[in-house]
Amino acid sequence: MSMHEIKLPIIDLSDYLFSDSPDRKADVIAQVRDACKQFGFFQLKGHGIPLTLQHELLKSLDTLFKMPAEEKLKLSYLENPCRRGYEASGMSMRDGDPLPDSKEAYYIGREDPVVELSGFYGPNLWPNLPENEFRGPVWEYYQQTSKLGRCIWEVLLQGLGYSTDVMETFARRPLVQMKLIRYPPPKSTLPGQFGVGAHNDFGGVTVLLQQPGKEGLEVWLEDRQAWLSIPAQEDVFVINCGDMIMKWSGGRYKSVKHRVINKSDAERLSCATFWHGDVFATNPLNPDDESKETVGQLLVKRFRNQMSLPKEGLAQVGMA
Ligand SMILES: O=C(O)CCC(=O)C(=O)O
Numbered sequence: 664m665s666m667h668e669i670k671l672p673i674i675d676l677s678d679y680l681f682s683d684s685p686d687r688k689a690d691v692i693a694q695v696r697d698a699c700k701q702f703g704f705f706q707l708k709g710h711g712i713p714l715t716l717q718h719e720l721l722k723s724l725d726t727l728f729k730m731p732a733e734e735k736l737k738l739s740y741l742e743n744p745c746r747r748g749y750e751a752s753g754m755s756m757r758d759g760d761p762l763p764d765s766k767e768a769y770y771i772g773r774e775d776p777v778v779e780l781s782g783f784y785g786p787n788l789w790p791n792l793p794e795n796e797f798r799g800p801v802w803e804y805y806q807q808t809s810k811l812g813r814c815i816w817e818v819l820l821q822g823l824g825y826s827t828d829v830m831e832t833f834a835r836r837p838l839v840q841m842k843l844i845r846y847p848p849p850k851s852t853l854p855g856q857f858g859v860g861a862h863n864d865f866g867g868v869t870v871l872l873q874q875p876g877k878e879g880l881e882v883w884l885e886d887r888q889a890w891l892s893i894p895a896q897e898d899v900f901v902i903n904c905g906d907m908i909m910k911w912s913g914g915r916y917k918s919v920k921h922r923v924i925n926k927s928d929a930e931r932l933s934c935a936t937f938w939h940g941d942v943f944a945t946n947p948l949n950p951d952d953e954s955k956e957t958v959g960q961l962l963v964k965r966f967r968n969q970m971s972l973p974k975e976g977l978a979q980v981g982m983a
């Protein structure tokens with residue numbers, strides 16, 4: 664098979680969500696399992712998230728990122744105890760990257776009434792925009808993609824022969840982080856600068872919405888030693904597994920390296936919802952796993968420097 668014939672499968676979730684037939688559900692579970700074993704990624708339709716909501720969400724991103732730079736900087740995520748808020752272009756860089764990412768981003772998470780576990784459970788930082796232009800659609804979309812992320816976890820569990828019962832403890836108060844992203848047009852990025860440099864997602868399931876027609880995401884194919892471009896199709900989400908899933912599944916599900924190079928001639932918007940699990944939960948993909956590492960501990964290991972997590976939060980998950 665030549666490179667241009669390789670495509671991520673497009674899986675239709677509607678049989679899993681709405682069919683009464685166990686065979687049809689089992690078929691979806693098998694398709695997801697095979698895609699996550701082979702690519703660590705797949706595309707998803709029939710997910711039940713209304714197209715109108717996806718459009719409203721993208722409009723909210725546009726409104727947010729068009730705010731004056733000085734207003735956005737007042738909302739810096741580094742000043743927020745739960746790391747919610749704004750990250751300017753040029754703030755993220757991974758070891759070995761020649762230049763920082765060109766993207767700007769905004770982080771939303773669980774809406775807990777008070778900062779209870781610094782860095783994890785607490786309220787969001789909402790920009791001063793009319794409810795119907797930002798918070799309304801963004802929060803509705805957060806809840807719907809959270810539900811979808813949980814559903815994909817259930818499918819992944821069944822793909823390895825486990826019952827979905829473990830989700831009850833795993834999803835008690837799940838950490839679900841959402842990242843609203845804007846990639847500037849190529850003419851305003853430096854030569855050799857990526858939108859997001861090559862990385863693996865850290866945690867659980869990622870649910871990604873790309874602005875339709877704005878390609879940019881590339882996924883690494885280890886066996887070909889080549890990058891595969893992922894189309895940005897309307898109403899089709901991209902789903903992938905993070906490192907925690909790869910570790911917890913004993914490598915049966917892959918976490919695969921990916922990067923973003925904005926290939927349109929204008930800006931590109933996207934939104935990623937990362938569904939990790941309850942901060943104190945242990946491995947649901949193998950409930951007999953000897954390692955009792957929690958979601959919170961794994962998260963902190965990876966992000967303590969990058970997110971400069973507060974000390975109290977580290978202590979509360981046993982990582983001070
Ligand atoms: O914007 C995209 O298409 C992907 C973003 C991504 O990989 C990430 O934020 O982890």
Ligand SMILES: [Fe+2]
Nearest residue numbers: 862863864921
């Ligand atoms: Fe990613």
